[in-house]
Amino acid sequence: MTKLSDWHIMGVLAIAGLGLPFLAPGLITQLSFLWLMVIFALTWDMLGGRMGYNSFGNILFFGIGCYAAAVVQRDAGLPYFEALALGLALGAVLAVAAALLFGAALLGIRGHYFAIGTLGLGITAAEVAAGWDYVGAGSGMALPLFPGALGQREFFFCFSLFAVAIVCFLFLRWLYGTRFGLALNAIRDDQDKADAMGLRTTPIKVFAWCIAAFFLSISGGLAANMIGFIDPRDVAFAGATFGVWMVLMAILGGKGTLWGPVLGAVVFHITQELFWTYLLGWQRVALGLLIVVIVVFFPQGIMGWIAERRAAREGAAS
Amino acid sequence: MLDNLLLFVQFPPLAVDVVVNGLLIGAIFALAAYGMALVWGVLNIVNVVQGELVVLGGYVTFLLVQWGMPPLIGVPVSALVMFGVGWVLYRAIVFRVVDRDIFISILATFGLAILIQQLANLSFGADVRSVDAGLGPLHFLDGMVTVAWVKLIAFVLALVAGASLWFFLRHARLGQAIRATAQNPRAARILGIDTGRVYAATYALNAALCGAAGSLAVMAWTIHPYMGLPYTVRSFMVVVVAGVGNVGAVVAAGLGLGALENVAGFVLGTEFQIAFVFALMVTILVWRHLRAARRREHLK
Numbered sequence: 001m002t003k004l005s006d007w008h009i010m011g012v013l014a015i016a017g018l019g020l021p022f023l024a025p026g027l028i029t030q031l032s033f034l035w036l037m038v039i040f041a042l043t044w045d046m047l048g049g050r051m052g053y054n055s056f057g058n059i060l061f062f063g064i065g066c067y068a069a070a071v072v073q074r075d076a077g078l079p080y081f082e083a084l085a086l087g088l089a090l091g092a093v094l095a096v097a098a099a100l101l102f103g104a105a106l107l108g109i110r111g112h113y114f115a116i117g118t119l120g121l122g123i124t125a126a127e128v129a130a131g132w133d134y135v136g137a138g139s140g141m142a143l144p145l146f147p148g149a150l151g152q153r154e155f156f157f158c159f160s161l162f163a164v165a166i167v168c169f170l171f172l173r174w175l176y177g178t179r180f181g182l183a184l185n186a187i188r189d190d191q192d193k194a195d196a197m198g199l200r201t202t203p204i205k206v207f208a209w210c211i212a213a214f215f216l217s218i219s220g221g222l223a224a225n226m227i228g229f230i231d232p233r234d235v236a237f238a239g240a241t242f243g244v245w246m247v248l249m250a251i252l253g254g255k256g257t258l259w260g261p262v263l264g265a266v267v268f269h270i271t272q273e274l275f276w277t278y279l280l281g282w283q284r285v286a287l288g289l290l291i292v293v294i295v296v297f298f299p300q301g302i303m304g305w306i307a308e309r310r311a312a313r314e315g316a317a318s
Numbered sequence: 319m320l321d322n323l324l325l326f327v328q329f330p331p332l333a334v335d336v337v338v339n340g341l342l343i344g345a346i347f348a349l350a351a352y353g354m355a356l357v358w359g360v361l362n363i364v365n366v367v368q369g370e371l372v373v374l375g376g377y378v379t380f381l382l383v384q385w386g387m388p389p390l391i392g393v394p395v396s397a398l399v400m401f402g403v404g405w406v407l408y409r410a411i412v413f414r415v416v417d418r419d420i421f422i423s424i425l426a427t428f429g430l431a432i433l434i435q436q437l438a439n440l441s442f443g444a445d446v447r448s449v450d451a452g453l454g455p456l457h458f459l460d461g462m463v464t465v466a467w468v469k470l471i472a473f474v475l476a477l478v479a480g481a482s483l484w485f486f487l488r489h490a491r492l493g494q495a496i497r498a499t500a501q502n503p504r505a506a507r508i509l510g511i512d513t514g515r516v517y518a519a520t521y522a523l524n525a526a527l528c529g530a531a532g533s534l535a536v537m538a539w540t541i542h543p544y545m546g547l548p549y550t551v552r553s554f555m556v557v558v559v560a561g562v563g564n565v566g567a568v569v570a571a572g573l574g575l576g577a578l579e580n581v582a583g584f585v586l587g588t589e590f591q592i593a594f595v596f597a598l599m600v601t602i603l604v605w606r607h608l609r610a611a612r613r614r615e616h617l618k
Contacts, residue, residue, distance in 0.1 A: 054421045054424075054425075056428075105604045106600070106603070106604065108607050108611060109603055109604070109607045111420060111421075112364050112420045112421065112424055113558075113603055113607070115421060115424050116364065116366075116424070116551075116554055116599070116603075117599070117600050117603040117604075119551075120551060120596040120597070120599045120600045120603075121596075121600055123547065123551075123592075123596045124593050124596040124597045124600065127590065127592045127593030127596065128590070128593045130589070131587070131589035131590045131593065137589075138589075240432060240435075244428065244429075244432065247425060248425075251425075281440070282440075284432070284436040284439075285433060285436040285437055285440065287432065287436075288429055288430070288431075288432035288433030288434075288435070288436055289429075289433055290429075291425070291426075291428070291429030291432060291433075292411060292426055292429040292430055292433065295415075295422055295425045295426045295429055296411060296414050296415060296422075296426050297414075299418075299419075299422055
């Protein structure tokens with residue numbers, strides 16, 4: 001058996017990503033959400049898995065992307081695609097600026113203080129957006145209609161999110177091979193030692209958060225347009241759904257591995273869709289239970305489990 | 319916003335009213351915060367499900383009143399019921415995460431919080447609930463300052479609960495066992511303390527405190543299924559400010575938070591009150607961190 005390399009898997013995924021929308025048009029929305037989940041898990045894992053900073057507040061950047069796109073598309077008076085591009089760009093700038101600002105303030109804090117602090121950040125954003133009339137307050141914002149023919153909208157956003165997910169994956173794959181990737185791991189393994197060896201840990205951490213913020217805000221602008229409506233608490237700054245899912249998917253797949261977040265996103269998304277189909281009314285209860293079960297009984301994740309199995313087998317063979 | 323601030327200056331009794339009511343509500347925060355400090359200090363976990371325990375306690379009282387019981391009976395009954403709930407939660411889930419990485423315990427209790435929220439939503443509906451304690455208001459300063467009787471009772475009960483907790487930890491056998499386990503679990507085990515039981519009792523005691531807080535909250539204020547997280551964050555904030563082992567400081571910080579929050583809710587508008595709570599927590603963390611960083615330390 002020839003060894004499976006990353007490129008084989010990526011090839012299969014690329015074919016699936018490009019082909020499935022045509023083969024199974026009924027699944028196109030699910031597929032778009034799947035790519036969104038992949039972006040969520042990948043960007044969360046950069047901090048949570050690689051750097052050891054478990055953030056509950058990454059949803060902040062997604063929400064900033066949503067709202068920036070919605071406001072620009074409402075107020076700029078440009079044609080649809082120009083406004084969308086401008087909105088995505090503005091969202092990215094704002095999200096990176098927010099990551100710089102809050103990162104400088106929060107990323108020095110460690111452990112559970114950081115986790116709860118970022119949780120507070122995400123919820124503050126949701127509550128501010130829910131009270132702020134300029135962005136529609138509690139009733140949210142509707143996005144402009146897609147100008148193309150019926151059905152084109154889904155294709156457009158599915159492929160856009162797919163493209164963002166691919167770029168994000170390839171970028172992170174490259175990044176983890178560089179000195180910067182090693183620095184992230186060094187911070188996770190022993191921050192004081194990393195400091196003592198002369199790594200400038202704070203700028204590295206802030207920069208990593210900025211990268212996550214960039215991809216999240218772009219995906220936020222696209223997702224807002226795909227959904228067509230943003231609610232401050234349930235879509236844009238949805239801490240209790242998207243915000244927790246990104247953590248869960250990365251853990252389910254395996255924290256700190258390249259394929260773990262992707263795998264976790266796929267497995268989680270399929271599970272969740274099954275819940276929605278077969279447990280209607282109880283799906284959110286089931287999700288809460290799923291979180292507890294995964295975290296308590298399966299914290300090493302799928303990739304971690306495979307590694308354990310392999311280690312055990314090779315140990316037995318030798 | 320400035321108008322509201324000016325109102326305070328032009329009409330000082332209003333400021334007194336807002337601050338006094340805030341202080342009284344703060345007693346409920348202090349009650350939930352004792353529990354969090356206890357669990358944090360003994361089990362070394364941050365119990366994110368704290369707020370949901372408060373909300374559940376509120377629903378217990380709500381149900382009792384629906385069945386025709388007098389509301390104030392709800393305080394001990396809620397505490398008792400939640401003691402049982404806490405014991406079950408500990409034996410079912412929480413004991414599995416006690417010795418693990420602190421992030422695992424945060425995420426696991428967060429999952430529990432979502433689970434309980436959703437169950438509460440399914441069983442009681444998403445409506446805002448409240449119970450009329452039927453005690454009426456009290457007027458001071460020629461009726462310019464109004465305080466509900468039930469808030470005053472809540473305040474006194476919270477202080478009594480704090481004092482008895484302090485006494486219990488000092489003098490009762492179980493209280494001493496709890497403190498011994500907090501100091502050094504291994505040594506406590508060698509000396510014959512069943513630390514598993516102590517942990518379960520601590521967690522259940524915390525749930526009982528939350529239950530009492532929730533019962534008071536439903537009478538003095540309102541509850542609904544998604545109101546848990548603000549209580550968790552308030553408790554967390556109070557413990558961060560007051561420290562884990564200091565009951566007096568927890569009371570002071572809880573009361574201060576209540577007053578501050580009520581003033582902020584009045585000045586900024588109630589729609590921003592929750593935003594203020596969470597933003598304040600982030601601010602406190604950053605401030606504590608900066609102070610520690612100056613001494614080349616970090617928050618532990």
